[in-house]
Amino acid sequence: MDSFSFLILSAIGLAIIFGMMGVINLAHGEFIMLGAYITTLSCLAGVPIPIAIILGSIGVGIFGFIVDKLIIRHLYGRPQDSVVATWGISLIMGQGMLILMGPSLQGPSTPLGSFSVGGINYSLYRLILTIIACLLVVLLYWVFMHTKFGLRSRATMQNEEIARSLGTNTSQMYTLTFVVGSMFAGLTGGLFSFTMTIGPTFGTGFLMESFVTVIVGGANPLIGTVMSGGTLGIVHSALSYIFGTFIGRVGLLVAAIIFIRLWPTGFSGLLEKKILRVKKTNG
């Protein structure tokens, strides 16, 4: 459960931006780090925890808006170029934070304490993280499937030129998508800021996992991410529980490599193929 929420939360912002815009945001980890800093600094200034987390999300959203207007909007649909540019952004953010705030920041400890089931202690906060991850997935599904914004963004993803010629302001859609993706990164940083040591390299712990989850998930940012987050989460936590965290991480990567070798289009590609096959056999 814990791995599931970690993978889903760290991947979802990245998945939205990549799936919708074809932009690979290598600074995703640093966006998460920025969210953690904003949340922690707000907490230290006396802001209640839930509001501090929301502030982290909004702050990174605003930062994402500025980055989009200055840099990303020149890179829509250019994955290779976006990798180089966002890598540059990540270096500037990481080193900038080191200069500004020093190597580490002491934040509040994990709130809400713990509860025990059958003699094993669980952190209540981590349980809440899992619930939040599930709620966010449901919320995202609703936004993308049942709102006008969702319809337009799905259409833009499929054929940007046609969407534009039907009156949809696609560059505005891209900016909004990048801001939403950034807000998710900020939220993730805020949520996990209470469970990990905060420093300029805070985000790198998320980056590998988030990319692996997105790649294994495939083209559909929602269904793919949930499926791969779920599967990889189970692999990771089972191995970590039996053999320790190191083997858990190794197992996660090995599992990802096997999945990609077997199904190069990821889980969502596999699912689409299955659906098509069922439809064909039904007539």
Added chain:
Amino acid sequence: MLDIRNFTTGYNKIIVIRDISIQVEKGKVVSIIGRNGVGKSTLMKGVMGLLPSSSGEIHFNNQDITKLKTHSRARLGIGYVPQGHGVFPNLTVEENLRMGESINVKKKNNDFDVIYNYFPRIKERLHQKAGTLSGGERAQLSIGRALIGTPDLLILDEPSEGIQPNIIQSIGEIIRQINKDLGLTVLLVEQHFGLIKSLADTCYAIDKGRIIGEHTSDDLSSEIIQKYLTV
């Protein structure tokens, strides 16, 4: 309605359309004919702002739209049916139709029933993915999607492409009907002889990116159309 003046456009630095002037009057069906690759679709993309103009002007409803972005042109009331129909394959038929609602922001009466009257097949398939439709159904969906937004001008880029002959005829009749019922102005790019003959009030022939002939429906004979379309 639509006034294209000395318009030049193309892809990057390659000029495809040179110094073209076309007038489309309100309520008329104007057709643009020519063989494959002479620049008909390029011209339509230029009108929609999908390609930048190198020189010349485009006026729509007495407003200069040459510098406007594509989505702003659509919102002024231009319904565009691209070549190959351009349906969103992974959206349902209903979602495809709803994407047309943003056309012509001034008129907000998106009446789906009007569309279902013209295209009853579309209504039967509302919840199906557009990617599963046949060529004829896609053409109908694409035209219906543009009409949902109650445009003042409908641009049709080879609606007959990839469709079986009997369906082409029925689509032609529906376009004529819409033109009469709604007073809708139509700019039609076509290579299909019958469709041009039955629909066009005025016809411009294009070759190598320039206009080489202009005809009204009275002097538009089969021989003339054949001459422009023969390789």
